[in-house]
Amino acid sequence: xxxxxxxxxxxxxxxxxxxxxxxxxxxxxxxxxxxxxxxxxxxxxxxxxxxxxxxxxxxxxxxxxxxxxxxxxxxxxxxxxxxxxxxxxxxxxxxxxxxxxxxxxxxxxxxxxxxxxxxxxxxxxxxxxxxxxxxxxxxxxxxxxxxxxxxxxxxxxxxxxxxxxxxxxxxxxxxxxxxxxxxxxxxxxxxxxxxxxxxxxxxxxxxxxxxxxxxxxxxxxxxxxxxxxxxxxxxxxxxxxxxxxxxxxxxxxxxxxxxxxxxxxxxxxxxxxxxxxxxxxxxxxxxxxxxxxxxxxxxxxxxxxxxxxxxxxxxxxxxxxxxxxxxxxxxxxxxxxxxxxxxxxxxxxxxxxxxxxxxxxxxxxxxxx
Numbered sequence: 177x178x179x180x181x182x183x184x185x186x187x188x189x190x191x192x193x194x195x196x197x198x199x200x201x202x203x204x205x206x207x208x209x210x211x212x213x214x215x216x217x218x219x220x221x222x223x224x225x226x227x228x229x230x231x232x233x234x235x236x237x238x239x240x241x242x243x244x245x246x247x248x249x250x251x252x253x254x255x256x257x258x259x260x261x262x263x264x265x266x267x268x269x270x271x272x273x274x275x276x277x278x279x280x281x282x283x284x285x286x287x288x289x290x291x292x293x294x295x296x297x298x299x300x301x302x303x304x305x306x307x308x309x310x311x312x313x314x315x316x317x318x319x320x321x322x323x324x325x326x327x328x329x330x331x332x333x334x335x336x337x338x339x340x341x342x343x344x345x346x347x348x349x350x351x352x353x354x355x356x357x358x359x360x361x362x363x364x365x366x367x368x369x370x371x372x373x374x375x376x377x378x379x380x381x382x383x384x385x386x387x388x389x390x391x392x393x394x395x396x397x398x399x400x401x402x403x404x405x406x407x408x409x410x411x412x413x414x415x416x417x418x419x420x421x422x423x424x425x426x427x428x429x430x431x432x433x434x435x436x437x438x439x440x441x442x443x444x445x446x447x448x449x450x451x452x453x454x455x456x457x458x459x460x461x462x463x464x465x466x467x468x469x470x471x472x473x474x475x476x477x478x479x480x481x482x483x484x485x486x487x488x489x490x491x492x493x494x495x496x497x498x499x500x501x502x503x504x505x506x507x508x509x510x511x512x513x514x515x516x517x518x519x520x521x522x523x524x525x526x527x528x529x530x531x532x533x534x535x536x537x538x539x540x541x542x543x544x545x
Contacts, residue, residue, distance in 0.1 A: 230326055230345035231370045231377075232388075233358060236338040245361040247369045248340065249395040252332060257400035263365050269303055271368035275398055276302055282403045286411065287542045298545030310371055313352045316359075323355055329388045343370060350378065369395060407449040409463075413437045414539055417446075417471055419515060421532015430530040432519065434486075436466070436474060444470050450486050450495070463487075464497070475513055475536070477504065485522075494522035500529065511536045 232248040246254075253261045265271040277291040294302075317323060323342035331340050343362075344354040352374055362370065377391040385391075397403040410416060416437035422430040432450070439445035448464040464486040466474075473479060479502040486495040501516035512535040520526045 230323070230328075230352070231343045231354075231373045232325070232329060232331075233341050233343045233362070233366075234334065234338050235341050235358075236335075238337075243361070245341070245343075245358060245366075247343070247362070247366045247373065248329065248331070249369050249373055249392045250366055250399060251334075252392055253396035253399045255332060256396060257402060261399045263368075263399070265365060265368070268364045268367045268371075271365045272306060272371065273299060273302065275368060275372050278398050278401065278403060282398075282406050284543065286540045287405075289542050289544050294545040302545070306371065306375075310352070310375055313346070313350055313374075315351050315353050316356045317353050319356055321355075323353065328386065329392070344374060346374065346378070365399075369399065372398075406451075407435065407463075409440060409447070410435055410437050410449050411539070415471075416537055417474065417534050418537050419517075419532055419534035421515070421517065422530035424531070426528040430519070430527050432517065432530065432532065436471065436534070438471060439465060442467075444468060446471065446474065448484060448486060448497075450488075464495075471536070474502070474534070475511070479513075486519075495519055496522055496526075502534075505533060 233245050234248055234251040235243060235245045238244055250261060263271050263274040265274050273291050273294070277288065280288045323345050325340065325342050326345055334340075341358060342355070343358045344352050346352045359367070359370075372395060373388070373391055376394060377388050380388075380391055394403075405411060416435050418433070418435050420433040422428075422432050434451060435449040436446045437449070439447045446466040446469050448466060450464075464484045466482050466484050469479070469482065479499075481498065481500050481502075483496070483498040486497055487493070488495070497517070497519040499515050499517055501514075503514050505512040505514045512533055514531065514533050517530050517532055518526055518528070
């Protein structure tokens with residue numbers, strides 16, 4: 177996966193190719209969640225063949241005697257944002273395209289046109305990509321068996337009429353085992369959420385996350401439309417600097433990408449907008465400030481080493497970063513600079529130095545799929 181303006185490989189990048197990976201389906205739809213599944217939920221026979229995390233659901237008995245099953249992601253979104261957690265979709269495909277639109281507009285460097293303006297070819301490609309990446313890993317367990325609850329998620333308190341059930345689990349080979357009866361109880365939006373959950377959580381695990389809490393927090397905000405553009409202040413600028421690098425020698429794991437733009441408070445300060453640092457990537461709006469340096473200063477030979485802080489609000493992380501050197505790449509590239517960069521989580525040992533480059537970028541018009 178690659179950031180669209182750089183060679184940086186990382187998590188949650190903002191290209192249309194990643195949008196495609198995040199948003200496709202098996203081409204199936206699901207029925208409503210009103211069957212009486214209480215006895216099945218209490219079936220103690222376990223599959224017992226899987227060993228990873230997975231997707232949980234919340235199964236509730238309703239006053240009329242029927243049952244409602246939703247993903248844990250949706251349940252938490254409804255607790256946090258209210259009952260109006262919905263998407264403009266009647267099928268799994270449309271729900272996944274809606275997730276694509278919302279997430280891509282959050283991460284991308286420029287706005288993505290509305291989903292209803294996407295070409296048929298673009299929509300088909302997105303759905304095909306998802307099927308290749310997620311659908312090929314799905315494997316049903318035997319009917320009448322149940323998946324054991326995994327210990328990879330904190331669970332909110334809930335009424336006695338509700339219980340947590342395991343809808344899907346992936347194993348060490350990344351095969352996703354799923355409960356066909358629970359799956360059939362989900363409405364289309366929840367099926368799409370489960371697909372998205374499995375994909376996002378798979379990526380989080382690659383970067384050391386041990387629980388699905390971050391995955392569910394992200395998806396909850398997608399469902400409730402509480403995921404604004406990652407750097408909405410940045411995208412209103414006529415131009416900015418983009419810096420990326422790392423990934424070599426002792427800094428092979430120290431990949432990063434960030435943007436510098438004049439501060440809205442003081443044009444002689446630079447706001448810093450991070451996308452990634454080290455093995456953990458920043459998925460939410462993150463802003464630090466380098467005081468007393470304009471874009472022209474930064475791109476000149478008068479730049480001095482600078483140290484600054486960056487905060488990530490969604491998961492309450494703080495980074496300490498330092499640009500140690502800043503030199504012109506070549507005399508024939510006056511709009512590019514080579515930088516020596518270092519960053520670390522607050523309170524943790526400093527990471528290895530990483531070389532990268534910075535260059536000016538003018539804003540682009542909205543992109544189309």
